[in-house]
Amino acid sequence: MHTFIGIDLGSTTTKAVLMDENMEVLGRGITNSRSNYDTASRVAKHEALINARFTLFRRAFAELPGVADRLDALLADLERSFRLEQFLEELGELERTCIENARGDRFAGKERATREALEAVFATLRQEAPALFAPGAKRKSDFFRDIAGSRFMAVAEPIGKTSGLGYDLLLNVYDKSIIEVENRPPSGDMNGRFLRALRRLLDGGADLGVAQGDVMRTVQGALDVALEETYVVGTGYGRVTLPFSKEHIRSEILCHGLGAHIMYPGTRTVLDIGGQDTKAIQVDPNGIVENFQMNDRCAAGCGRYLGYIADEMNIGLHELGPMAMQATRSVRINSTCTVFAGAELRDRLALGEKREDIMAGLHRAIILRAMSILSRSGGVRDQFTFTGGVAKNEAAVRELAKLVKENYGDRTININPDSIYTGALGAAAFSRRSVENGATGGVS
Amino acid sequence: MTITAGVDVGTGSIKTVLFEVEGGRTHWLVRRTDRVRQRDPLKLAAQAYDQALEEAGLRRGDVHYVATTGEGESLDFHTGHFYSMTTHARGAIYLEPSARAVLDVGALHGRAIRVDARGKVLTYKMTSQCASGSGQFLENIARYLGVGQDEIGKLSRQADNPEKVSGICAVLAETDVINMVSRNISAPNILKGIHLSMSDRLAKLLKTIGGIDGTVLMTGGLALDDGLLAAMQETMQREKVAVQVTAHRDSIYAGAIGAALWGAFRHEKLARLDALAAA
Amino acid sequence: MTATATAAARPAPKTAAPREAIKEPSMVKQKEMIAGNYEKLATAKAMGRKVASTFVPGNLNELIMCFDLVNNLPEINAIQNGLRKKSGQLIVEAEKRGQSEDVCTYVKSDLGMLAKGNIGPDGRPIPSPDVLLLSYTGCFTFMKWFELLREQYKCETVMLHVPYEGEGKVTENMRAYIVKQLREDVIPTLERVSGVKFDIDRLREYLRESARAEEDLVWTLESAKHKPSPIDAYFGGVYYIGPIFTAFRGTPDATEYYRLLRQEVQQRLDAGQGPVTPEGELSKEKYRLVVEGPPNYTSFRDFWKMFYDEGAVVVASTYTKVGGTYDLGFRHDPDHPLESLAEYCLGCYTNRNLPGRIDMIEKYLNEYEADGLLVNSIKSCNSFSAGQLLMLREIERRTGKPAAFIETDLVDPRYFSPANVKNRLESYFQMVEQKRRGAGVAAAAAVH
Amino acid sequence: MSTSDIVARCTGLFEDLNFVYAREWKAARPGRKVVGYMPFYVPRELIHAAGALPMGVLGGGDQLEVIHGDAYYQSYICRIPRSTVELGVTGRLDFVDGMLFPSICDVIRNLSGMWKIMFPKTMARYVDVPQNFRDDVGGEFYVNELNELRKDLGELCGRPVDDESLRHSIALYNENRRLVREVYAFRAAAPWKAPSSEVYLLMRAGMVLAVEEHSRMLGEYLEAALAENRPRRDNTRIVITGAFCEQPPLSLIKSVELAGCYIVDDDFMLVNRWEKANVPLEGDPIRNLACTYLHGSMSTSAKYEPDLSKKGLYLVDSVRRNRAEGVIFMAPSFCDPALLERPMLQNVLAAHGVPFIAFKYAENSGQMAPIREQAGTFADSIKLWSEA
Numbered sequence A: 001m002h003t004f005i006g007i008d009l010g011s012t013t014t015k016a017v018l019m020d021e022n023m024e025v026l027g028r029g030i031t032n033s034r035s036n037y038d039t040a041s042r043v044a045k046h047e048a049l050i051n052a053r054f055t056l057f058r059r060a061f062a063e064l065p066g067v068a069d070r071l072d073a074l075l076a077d078l079e080r081s082f083r084l085e086q087f088l089e090e091l092g093e094l095e096r097t098c099i100e101n102a103r104g105d106r107f108a109g110k111e112r113a114t115r116e117a118l119e120a121v122f123a124t125l126r127q128e129a130p131a132l133f134a135p136g137a138k139r140k141s142d143f144f145r146d147i148a149g150s151r152f153m154a155v156a157e158p159i160g161k162t163s164g165l166g167y168d169l170l171l172n173v174y175d176k177s178i179i180e181v182e183n184r185p186p187s188g189d190m191n192g193r194f195l196r197a198l199r200r201l202l203d204g205g206a207d208l209g210v211a212q213g214d215v216m217r218t219v220q221g222a223l224d225v226a227l228e229e230t231y232v233v234g235t236g237y238g239r240v241t242l243p244f245s246k247e248h249i250r251s252e253i254l255c256h257g258l259g260a261h262i263m264y265p266g267t268r269t270v271l272d273i274g275g276q277d278t279k280a281i282q283v284d285p286n287g288i289v290e291n292f293q294m295n296d297r298c299a300a301g302c303g304r305y306l307g308y309i310a311d312e313m314n315i316g317l318h319e320l321g322p323m324a325m326q327a328t329r330s331v332r333i334n335s336t337c338t339v340f341a342g343a344e345l346r347d348r349l350a351l352g353e354k355r356e357d358i359m360a361g362l363h364r365a366i367i368l369r370a371m372s373i374l375s376r377s378g379g380v381r382d383q384f385t386f387t388g389g390v391a392k393n394e395a396a397v398r399e400l401a402k403l404v405k406e407n408y409g410d411r412t413i414n415i416n417p418d419s420i421y422t423g424a425l426g427a428a429a430f431s432r433r434s435v436e437n438g439a440t441g442g443v444s
Numbered sequence B: 001m002t003i004t005a006g007v008d009v010g011t012g013s014i015k016t017v018l019f020e021v022e023g024g025r026t027h028w029l030v031r032r033t034d035r036v037r038q039r040d041p042l043k044l045a046a047q048a049y050d051q052a053l054e055e056a057g058l059r060r061g062d063v064h065y066v067a068t069t070g071e072g073e074s075l076d077f078h079t080g081h082f083y084s085m086t087t088h089a090r091g092a093i094y095l096e097p098s099a100r101a102v103l104d105v106g107a108l109h110g111r112a113i114r115v116d117a118r119g120k121v122l123t124y125k126m127t128s129q130c131a132s133g134s135g136q137f138l139e140n141i142a143r144y145l146g147v148g149q150d151e152i153g154k155l156s157r158q159a160d161n162p163e164k165v166s167g168i169c170a171v172l173a174e175t176d177v178i179n180m181v182s183r184n185i186s187a188p189n190i191l192k193g194i195h196l197s198m199s200d201r202l203a204k205l206l207k208t209i210g211g212i213d214g215t216v217l218m219t220g221g222l223a224l225d226d227g228l229l230a231a232m233q234e235t236m237q238r239e240k241v242a243v244q245v246t247a248h249r250d251s252i253y254a255g256a257i258g259a260a261l262w263g264a265f266r267h268e269k270l271a272r273l274d275a276l277a278a279a
Numbered sequence C: 001m002t003a004t005a006t007a008a009a010r011p012a013p014k015t016a017a018p019r020e021a022i023k024e025p026s027m028v029k030q031k032e033m034i035a036g037n038y039e040k041l042a043t044a045k046a047m048g049r050k051v052a053s054t055f056v057p058g059n060l061n062e063l064i065m066c067f068d069l070v071n072n073l074p075e076i077n078a079i080q081n082g083l084r085k086k087s088g089q090l091i092v093e094a095e096k097r098g099q100s101e102d103v104c105t106y107v108k109s110d111l112g113m114l115a116k117g118n119i120g121p122d123g124r125p126i127p128s129p130d131v132l133l134l135s136y137t138g139c140f141t142f143m144k145w146f147e148l149l150r151e152q153y154k155c156e157t158v159m160l161h162v163p164y165e166g167e168g169k170v171t172e173n174m175r176a177y178i179v180k181q182l183r184e185d186v187i188p189t190l191e192r193v194s195g196v197k198f199d200i201d202r203l204r205e206y207l208r209e210s211a212r213a214e215e216d217l218v219w220t221l222e223s224a225k226h227k228p229s230p231i232d233a234y235f236g237g238v239y240y241i242g243p244i245f246t247a248f249r250g251t252p253d254a255t256e257y258y259r260l261l262r263q264e265v266q267q268r269l270d271a272g273q274g275p276v277t278p279e280g281e282l283s284k285e286k287y288r289l290v291v292e293g294p295p296n297y298t299s300f301r302d303f304w305k306m307f308y309d310e311g312a313v314v315v316a317s318t319y320t321k322v323g324g325t326y327d328l329g330f331r332h333d334p335d336h337p338l339e340s341l342a343e344y345c346l347g348c349y350t351n352r353n354l355p356g357r358i359d360m361i362e363k364y365l366n367e368y369e370a371d372g373l374l375v376n377s378i379k380s381c382n383s384f385s386a387g388q389l390l391m392l393r394e395i396e397r398r399t400g401k402p403a404a405f406i407e408t409d410l411v412d413p414r415y416f417s418p419a420n421v422k423n424r425l426e427s428y429f430q431m432v433e434q435k436r437r438g439a440g441v442a443a444a445a446a447v448h
Numbered sequence D: 001m002s003t004s005d006i007v008a009r010c011t012g013l014f015e016d017l018n019f020v021y022a023r024e025w026k027a028a029r030p031g032r033k034v035v036g037y038m039p040f041y042v043p044r045e046l047i048h049a050a051g052a053l054p055m056g057v058l059g060g061g062d063q064l065e066v067i068h069g070d071a072y073y074q075s076y077i078c079r080i081p082r083s084t085v086e087l088g089v090t091g092r093l094d095f096v097d098g099m100l101f102p103s104i105c106d107v108i109r110n111l112s113g114m115w116k117i118m119f120p121k122t123m124a125r126y127v128d129v130p131q132n133f134r135d136d137v138g139g140e141f142y143v144n145e146l147n148e149l150r151k152d153l154g155e156l157c158g159r160p161v162d163d164e165s166l167r168h169s170i171a172l173y174n175e176n177r178r179l180v181r182e183v184y185a186f187r188a189a190a191p192w193k194a195p196s197s198e199v200y201l202l203m204r205a206g207m208v209l210a211v212e213e214h215s216r217m218l219g220e221y222l223e224a225a226l227a228e229n230r231p232r233r234d235n236t237r238i239v240i241t242g243a244f245c246e247q248p249p250l251s252l253i254k255s256v257e258l259a260g261c262y263i264v265d266d267d268f269m270l271v272n273r274w275e276k277a278n279v280p281l282e283g284d285p286i287r288n289l290a291c292t293y294l295h296g297s298m299s300t301s302a303k304y305e306p307d308l309s310k311k312g313l314y315l316v317d318s319v320r321r322n323r324a325e326g327v328i329f330m331a332p333s334f335c336d337p338a339l340l341e342r343p344m345l346q347n348v349l350a351a352h353g354v355p356f357i358a359f360k361y362a363e364n365s366g367q368m369a370p371i372r373e374q375a376g377t378f379a380d381s382i383k384l385w386s387e388a
């Protein structure tokens, strides 16, 4: 099967979209951007391929008689099982790396104790892993780094204390090791993992409502479909560092414009708030960009700002929005300088403001900045599509809706659950078009 | 004899000291730092103060003057408050009597202060809001690189080809660093690069206050970072400024010390005034 | 804002220019002229000549020549230091001495140079001026700049206050005010400082010479109306305005320079050639742009290359009008010497009100058949920058052509972020391209 | 009335971003006009004589959420023009019939042109002033400019401005300026009785109230403040300079006071005391206004100082006259006039042995800790060491 790939190398996350010849999305993959861009795009692509396999499973299972009403449950089970499998593998890798790294001067005379402490930590992590992937379980993030990191810290603190090694030491081993693990290219044996996941599911006595043999055969069949990388287009903040030639690179403005148009053909105005930049784009009815504005060099009020706030409060990004939704009033925040986010927060707390209210104020401040950029680009037209990571944040969305209504009247606001992939989607579409227009050849 | 306490409430950590002052003689009783780390700084300060008292075998009632500095204006047990630059100047002179300028580098701000031999602030200059040259930034990067805080200095001093960060903005500078890692720049070179960028700024601060010579004492948390100290010394040499930049192992306490000593000064003065009034 | 690079900049330090640019006779000529003026400055004291410092927009070069004064233009020094990548340190030096980070970097580059011994861009000392001729047009910063210089030099200072065209027109009151200041203040001061008696016929002669050169300059700038354009009216334009905006207006040298230039452009035009750039000739003109705002000098060549790489040619720019709006018809007039100087000062680009500036840009977009407008917004210069975002909107609204906005600085390297600028330019060009394709499809479907 | 009543009234006016007072004033009689003006100086007498209400527009402060205004300005331009544009775009100035933009800097100058484009129905005019201070040169120019403005205002208000009404207006403003000076002098003499945050609000009220009403208010405040007993603190006396255009947030003024400083002179809203002495009433009123501008008006960085030896002496003079112990340079970020002037003034102060510090603000600055710290250290060091 020919596939067309779009990769959006963002400042915080890297996204990939895999598309077939009919412009149908086969798979989406995301990972956090990291020091090795090449690895980040490979991981994202890898994740998109995994996701594509699930699409293929879905297509294949749909052909099996009698599964229709259980299809969603079946795939969800399979996915969870697969993720758990993946998590455990990565955990194993992290543990090995940690133990290797617990050497040198700082550990002189403490190697053994450190090793034992680490083993104890990881044993706990392994033990709690299945619960993380149980049906209905809420995870702090979808990235290994975040899940493993937060659990590691929680578990290491008491163990660090009782072992007399100290928390900082263990944290340091973790910090060192996680980048190493992250920067290793994804391991090859994807199919094996699928099969192991399936095995685990079946061994666990799951009733799939289909004969086990049929399940195995269907999965195997879908795994056998070759996914050929026909053309790749890269975009995003880090696109210039991608090892792609110029024809394989498009500006993120165009990709976001086109991506939003594909998701919602009625789109005329797009707002994208990513990690380090905010873009407002006006597109014509064909998805062609008519105008755009971006924030200047200051990173104030972008997604990373929320990241700093979350770090400061030691909670997950997912939790910021819901907390702000609890507010009874909104505290006026004038500075959205990312660096001083923590100071601003402490300042307000010291003045006796409630966390929820401060949160509401922070979200409003971010959206106010975005409103300015929108205004600069020519305002908000109907329909209005909000994309980028921050579109996942309900409090940000609420403020945006309110301000758009106040300033521009009624507008249809589109937010797609997959909005974070907008840029990658546009890139994939460009990739498909390039081939249509006669371009050939893979990357670099 | 006067017992005084100095409590320096910072964004990164809380520094508490106790002093016994008798005439011109000062005796340092207790010192402690407590990292704030997402706790309520004011509550933490109260705890820290009580623990310091316990270490010295004292009770709150035994202390004649509790002086706060930093963000401690609203602590309810303080007798008086002095502003940071006033206290750092005094603390620096206590630690290093030959110092004529103080470079205070804390978690968020950097300040250069020119002082006279008695610890009087002559002029000062603070970093402006945008600051990639802050301790917080360095801390974040160190974590990103998997380097412990106490290792930063050592690594930085091993650099052979440091690479400076360009941006003014810490967020964008972070991306710079990520780029560097992707280009296989080693951790020592990155850290040294940051140290050099910070030194550039700090040197600029020092120069704008003008007229410095002799010794410059670094105070605040980053004075403990000998990589920064080394970078600072290099920078001053490169820029041909004939000063000796040094740090003291108790530099982080400069603010708290200054507060305590000013507290003692005020206490004695007030006592004199009372005595006068009584007479 | 202001002014012009002038060709001395052309041979940028060898390291920055791996490939020697093509040299045409006009370039050689200009280079000699600039070098000659720096020579005059360097030897002024030894030769017993008096020196005047003055600004580019609204400069009174012809008048200065009447008093045999050597003309030193601080802005040009700042530009030359920018092109030579020296301005960064100079600015930092000025900041260390108490100048704010927020203010115009031209001023700081100049003050920094002074603080470091006043060594000019060519490595030779700049003499202390005998008079600061503060003819200030289109920007308030000039006034502070010379107050700051006066503090250092403690020399005679004379101000020519040029009122702003707030209502978009020159009134009799404004003209009379300027003429009166010239008569009562400026001329007597210059006579006193120089010891030379003012001779109005001498002034007339210089003005006549100016008008000749102005004619050829306008012809050159307007040659960009052809397709492909034989010149780049922004990056190249910076060189073309050199002589006329500075110490050479009114000299036969300038007239000769523009004659040569016109010949060369005519040849390119006849051959259907595009502009000459440091990267070589631009062979395929893909985009035609109008640019508002000054260039960036610290990365001048890299900046230009970003345009070159995309096949973008600037066909008209407002920056080439800061030292006079000759293309709108103004010529120095020997028959009304002082009035014509007044008229000249009043008409400089940034002394025109905002609606007037927008009208000019709109006219350029139409007359030069440009694809769109690019605003290079300069951090230093409020005179240029405050209001540019409205200009951008208005132009888009009136012409339907896309506009883009980038932010850099004239001479402060800290504010030139290549990645950022490139990203925006790339996005902009891709957008124009995509739009054009869309329009092409529609047009093909319609008539063609 | 007690000071707190008066201050409460002023606070209400200060916080009202919809300009209800001016709206009501205008609605009270058909045909009335309101003419807005920006800092730092316009000839308010002319507006008044035309029968219109002069209304100072001093930006949006720290309570206005700026959405559209930011779309017109780059991040490196000060705040006041963007919040002013916001006030315009959101319709808060829709009742204003004319706007005057003084010749203070390139930003406000260009704003005059923007206003013409954005609000074509409002009369928008740039008010140029001479930088040549000779009667026959700059004076002549200014007389003509003022006459031009007088004509325009007359047309706007539907009746020509005659000399008699102009003289009457000058007299009212002379009285108002006398009272303003008196309040300033009172504060300098007893700063604990007239805290700067109050004096500031009182002066801000003068930007929106009718002049007669404001004069009355000033008189009442003086009387009330004199009568009230307030504790005197061991504060340091300082002069603030650099804040003549974009205004600092009120909390900043309070923070400076809290950190141990008494403000004994400042350059907030110079328009209300621009003419240092009475404008003469006899003779040609326009010429009188022009001459007072040339020879008897405040100095600030937007005005050229022809004489090098006099540069900056106005500040030294203020320090001496008000017995100040130091100067705080407090300028809006990105304010070219104030920031370029600063080093020159600092050199003059240094030469006269006056200590000073400097920082920047924006009208919506939120974090006061650095301000308190700097002002506090300044006050500490003057206090702890002055006796030693």
Ligand SMILES: Nc1ncnc2c1ncn2[C@@H]1O[C@H](COP(=O)(O)OP(=O)(O)O)[C@@H](O)[C@H]1O
Pocket: A009, A010, A011, A012, A013, A014, A033, A236, A237, A273, A274, A275, A276, A277, A302, A303, A304, A305, A306, A307, A317, A318, A321, A387, A388, A389, A390, A391, A392, A393, A420
């Ligand atoms: N679930 C979420 N809830 C709230 N915010 C989120 C969530 N996921 C991501 N974000 C925000 O989105 C930002 C990343 O957005 P993204 O569009 O991926 O940026 P980029 O393309 O620059 O990497 C993060 O900085 C974060 O603030």
Ligand SMILES: Nc1ncnc2c1ncn2[C@@H]1O[C@H](COP(=O)(O)OP(=O)(O)O)[C@@H](O)[C@H]1O
Pocket: B009, B010, B011, B012, B013, B014, B070, B105, B106, B107, B108, B109, B135, B136, B138, B139, B149, B150, B152, B219, B220, B221, B222, B224, B225, B252
């Ligand atoms: N041992 C150390 N080595 C290097 N840096 C340190 C050390 N201890 C503390 N720091 C740095 O000092 C900063 C805190 O400095 P401090 O002066 O206490 O700041 P504040 O007063 O603002 O809290 C922290 O951000 C940390 O980066």
Ligand code: SF4
Pocket: A297, A298, A299, A300, A301, A336, A337, A338, A339, A340, B129, B130, B131, B168, B169, B170, B171, B172
């Ligand atoms: S440090 Fe803050 S204000 Fe400065 S550029 Fe970064 S985000 Fe913007």
Ligand code: SF4
Pocket: C001, C002, C104, C105, C106, C107, C138, C139, C140, C141, C142, C380, C381, C382, C383, C384, C410
């Ligand atoms: S502000 Fe602009 S016009 Fe004025 S001196 Fe600076 S660069 Fe030139």
Ligand code: SF4
Pocket: D078, D079, D080, D081, D104, D105, D106, D107, D108, D245, D246, D332, D334, D335, D336, D337, D338
């Ligand atoms: S604050 Fe300064 S720069 Fe801004 S408008 Fe006012 S005078 Fe101009």
